[in-house]
Amino acid sequence: MAIRTYIKDGKKLYEAYINGFDARGIRVQRKRKGIETLRKAEQVEFELKRELAQLKEEKIHPYFGEWLKECLGLMKVMYRPSTFYTYEKTINRWIGKHWTNQPMSEITKTDVHELIFEQIKDEDATMHTRKFVLKLVKRIFQLAVDHGKLDRNPCNGMTVKVPESDKKVLTNKEVEIFLQESKATNHRFYPVWVVALFTGMRSGELYALKWSDVDFESRTISVGRSWNSKNGFTSTKKVASRSWWRLARGSSEPQKAHQVKNRLDIQ
Known part of the structure; x- marks a missing residue:
């Protein structure tokens, strides 16, 4: 001076x-x-x-790239490994290369709109993908607000409208044919498919099923945990009790247990 x-x-x-x-x-x-x-x-x-x-x-507003690294570290602690894996993969593909050297305080709603609807090309992403990317961008900025790095979330009020699509499910007749054919060929997954179709259980819930979850008297299965390759065995978001299919009338309890035990590849 x-x-x-x-x-x-x-x-x-x-x-x-x-x-x-x-x-x-x-x-x-x-x-x-x-x-x-x-x-x-x-x-x-x-x-x-x-x-x-x-x-x-003056209050420091970090560059987006700086905050993104810190944000990924927070997410790794906050979410399950499978959830973090999906978030990290999506961020690296669609978000990470944008705004790297731009102060977060200068990123506007217009910038976010351009990213979602212009910079992400139609041939590369569906509207479902855009909706998920916007969800992550919102979360990244909201974490910045929560940690005092930013005054307001520029994504507030933004949405991606996804057209409703017809869900393709098997008809009753198709289910009947499918089970008849798999039973006729003695397919090893026939018992698993029976349980899945008549209870609506997911594959991870079927894999995590234990004998103590099965009540033969009331013909119900208590679903309290699930399994996947990223998280292993975890509790389900909501413990539920689902109706099970009826076994043949006249079977004794040992026969019922033996029948299911031999047919279902469960724990």
Whole structure:
């Protein structure tokens, strides 16, 4: 920080100069020339010092790329491995390459709209993909708000409308044919398909099924956990009790247990 004199067109003039660092640690240099008196130069220097002090104390809004790295670290702790794997893969493909060197505070709703509807090409993504990407972008910015890195979420109020699609399911006749054919060929998964079709259980729930979950008297199965390759065995989001198919009338309990045990590949 200094005041120096110089001569221009035979006239003595002053220059005020400061040098320092802002809140991010980036060097800041400011100077003003053409000042006619020393007193005015001192006033200008004082103003420049105040400006530098404000830059040192101002709230830092990180670059999007900086926050994204920190955000992924938070998500890894917050979510199940399978959920984090999906989030990380989606972020790296669709989001990570955008706004890397842009301060988060400067990213607007228009920027987000351009990412979702223009920069992600139609041939590369469905509307379902765009909806999921927007969900993650919202979550990234909301975490920034929650951790004091950002004042407001630029995604607030944004949505992606996905056209309703017809869900393709087997008809009763198709289910009947499918089970008849799989039973006729003695397919090893026939018992599993029977349970899946008549209870609506997911494959992970079937894999995690235990004998203690089965009540032969009431013909119900208590579903309380699931399995997948990323998380292993975990509790289901909502423990439920689902109706089970009826076994043949007249079977004794040992016969029922033996029948199911031999046919179902469950724990």
